[in-house]
Amino acid sequence: MRAPDAAADTAQPQDVARAADRALRATARHSGGRTAAVLGCEVAAAGAALAEPAVLGHTLDLLLRHAPSGPAWTLLCAGVIAAEVVLDAAAARLTGEVDGRSTARLRRLGLARLLRTAPHHAAGHAPGETAARLTAHAAEAGKVPAAVAHAVAALLAPLGAVAALLLIDLWTALAFLVGVPLLVLLLRAFSRDTLTSVARYQQVQLATAGRLVEALAGARTIAAAGSAARERARILAQLPELGTEGRRMWQVYGSTTARSAALMPMLFYAVLAVGGIRLSAGAIGVGELLAASRYAGLAAGVGAVTGGLAAVARGRAAARRTAALLVLPVLGHGRAELPEGGPGTLELRDVRVVRGGSAVLRDVSLVIPGGTTVAVVGRSGAGKTLFAAVAGRLTDPDAGRVLLDGVPLREVTADALRREVGYAFDRPVLLGDTVGDAIGFGAGPRPGREAIRAAARAAGADAFVRRLPHGYGTRLAEAPMSGGEVQRLGLARAFCHAGRLLVLDDATSSLDTVTAREVERALVREVRPGTRIVVAHRLSSAVRADLVVWLEDGRVRATGTHGELWRNDPAYRAVFAADASADASTGAGEETTAAATARAPAVPETDDHQPSGGNPGNRGNREAAR
Numbered sequence: 001m002r003a004p005d006a007a008a009d010t011a012q013p014q015d016v017a018r019a020a021d022r023a024l025r026a027t028a029r030h031s032g033g034r035t036a037a038v039l040g041c042e043v044a045a046a047g048a049a050l051a052e053p054a055v056l057g058h059t060l061d062l063l064l065r066h067a068p069s070g071p072a073w074t075l076l077c078a079g080v081i082a083a084e085v086v087l088d089a090a091a092a093r094l095t096g097e098v099d100g101r102s103t104a105r106l107r108r109l110g111l112a113r114l115l116r117t118a119p120h121h122a123a124g125h126a127p128g129e130t131a132a133r134l135t136a137h138a139a140e141a142g143k144v145p146a147a148v149a150h151a152v153a154a155l156l157a158p159l160g161a162v163a164a165l166l167l168i169d170l171w172t173a174l175a176f177l178v179g180v181p182l183l184v185l186l187l188r189a190f191s192r193d194t195l196t197s198v199a200r201y202q203q204v205q206l207a208t209a210g211r212l213v214e215a216l217a218g219a220r221t222i223a224a225a226g227s228a229a230r231e232r233a234r235i236l237a238q239l240p241e242l243g244t245e246g247r248r249m250w251q252v253y254g255s256t257t258a259r260s261a262a263l264m265p266m267l268f269y270a271v272l273a274v275g276g277i278r279l280s281a282g283a284i285g286v287g288e289l290l291a292a293s294r295y296a297g298l299a300a301g302v303g304a305v306t307g308g309l310a311a312v313a314r315g316r317a318a319a320r321r322t323a324a325l326l327v328l329p330v331l332g333h334g335r336a337e338l339p340e341g342g343p344g345t346l347e348l349r350d351v352r353v354v355r356g357g358s359a360v361l362r363d364v365s366l367v368i369p370g371g372t373t374v375a376v377v378g379r380s381g382a383g384k385t386l387f388a389a390v391a392g393r394l395t396d397p398d399a400g401r402v403l404l405d406g407v408p409l410r411e412v413t414a415d416a417l418r419r420e421v422g423y424a425f426d427r428p429v430l431l432g433d434t435v436g437d438a439i440g441f442g443a444g445p446r447p448g449r450e451a452i453r454a455a456a457r458a459a460g461a462d463a464f465v466r467r468l469p470h471g472y473g474t475r476l477a478e479a480p481m482s483g484g485e486v487q488r489l490g491l492a493r494a495f496c497h498a499g500r501l502l503v504l505d506d507a508t509s510s511l512d513t514v515t516a517r518e519v520e521r522a523l524v525r526e527v528r529p530g531t532r533i534v535v536a537h538r539l540s541s542a543v544r545a546d547l548v549v550w551l552e553d554g555r556v557r558a559t560g561t562h563g564e565l566w567r568n569d570p571a572y573r574a575v576f577a578a579d580a581s582a583d584a585s586t587g588a589g590e591e592t593t594a595a596a597t598a599r600a601p602a603v604p605e606t607d608d609h610q611p612s613g614g615n616p617g618n619r620g621n622r623e624a625a626r
């Protein structure tokens, strides 16, 4: 089984930050037209808000002078007020659209990268964390483009108001400007403190979500161990820290708001006081004083920028969480096609795989002739799953090459690779709506009903599927299945799409001995011929194979037929003897190992033991394996 290679996958923070900035820029470009429309509406609304005091002040002056204003002026007043309301509403509506599109874009980028990386890289992130990165954090990050537009617009009204104050009267404007440096200091401290506390808060949130999903996946183990209380404590262990960070976040926000709430009225009253003095001196009129007081109010509204900055800061921190997925290495594909009708000859040249800083597969050089069934055996942790992963390019070796019918796997197109190389796993995940969909799931067009049923029959799944309420049309959610039944559907899926290479990684481990044998026979007779790599702990799988690759500590210890290895090497027998004694101690699997062990030296005698590839050259070709 694969373990997460977290150490190797830990990306540098600066790379993640750069990826987050790139993704936010791409997102802004993607929803560029709408973001510009938000900005346009906000700017126009700010313009209307700025025009309003001037218009109202002038109206007051006209009234005081008993001068007729006329219908055009009345229309202008109404238009300015209506424009402000309509533009605000339009900005709110467009903001929702921009947020939604940006979020969707970030999710698509993250998901696409996750699906293009090698599985062990994806496994470096706990499922709960990955879900949070793609949902809550992507949604928060998706608000950044519109939040930037809001913050820019929120600055425009106060700046315009200061300009208007300057136009009305220099001294009145100076009364306001005296307090501006204080405001700038306040905003700078706010954005710095917010970013730190939000980042920490989101980090703790991720860790908690990760533990929760882990616990949900292991609910049975927790129940069996009676450790629910301890598990609850483990999941919630960081709750106090989450509370502390949450409080700190709101404290920063609260203290900034409080300080600006104290500063703003002071500035406002300073403007009114100076304006009153200037009115009594005859430097400005009553209407201008009214306009100045409203502009002071608008200028004092610079505090609203803090809200916009907070949203940008939260969004940028969240974008970094999502961007951790964007720096996952991509498993790219080439443009080469596999030779038509190739037999599926697999060659590994000096393959080396490093995980967690050490070589877990090394010096693997081997030729597997097309049409051969190969059993990959070895003790637990010997490297069998990694061998299987490298053979079908679920992952690339860190050194060396893997070739299928003479073409390096790295150079093969994604389509050809997934059409010609199939996998079945020990714990398959079923995808699709119905049982039939799950079997037909794979690259290329969906197979027909007959093909799906034939594959299910070969995998020993047809009988139990037909007993389901709606047979192959039964929805997966309504088809409770045992581990062995799920495994048979996984096998059926692989058989349905069998190409020139089929890799079965412990894919019959949950089947009883009789079913496993039936499946192995059907694999030979009923599934498209090709090369098979069978990772197995069962002795019977080794017995049936044309060739055995015996791995030990990440190296090929020997290759040969099971009979040769069994006769010549006691250490080989010990690989299975260990299983036999383990089985005996649990009272399980006696048929699996003991019976097969007894039969083992007489390998080729029965129909069951015939070479499976149907390739007459196989036995001679085995000599080519090195």
Ligand SMILES: Nc1ncnc2c1ncn2[C@@H]1O[C@H](COP(=O)(O)OP(=O)(O)OP(=O)(O)O)[C@@H](O)[C@H]1O
Residues within 6 Å of the ligand: 001, 002, 003, 004, 005, 006, 120, 355, 356, 360, 378, 379, 380, 381, 382, 383, 384, 385, 386, 387
């Ligand atoms: N992502 C990873 N990070 C660190 N070590 C890893 C990783 N994946 C595999 N390994 C290590 O590589 C070795 C081989 O793993 P592999 O899963 O191939 O063994 P296996 O022979 O299939 O074992 P089993 O029979 O128990 O399934 C093991 O020691 C394992 O711990």
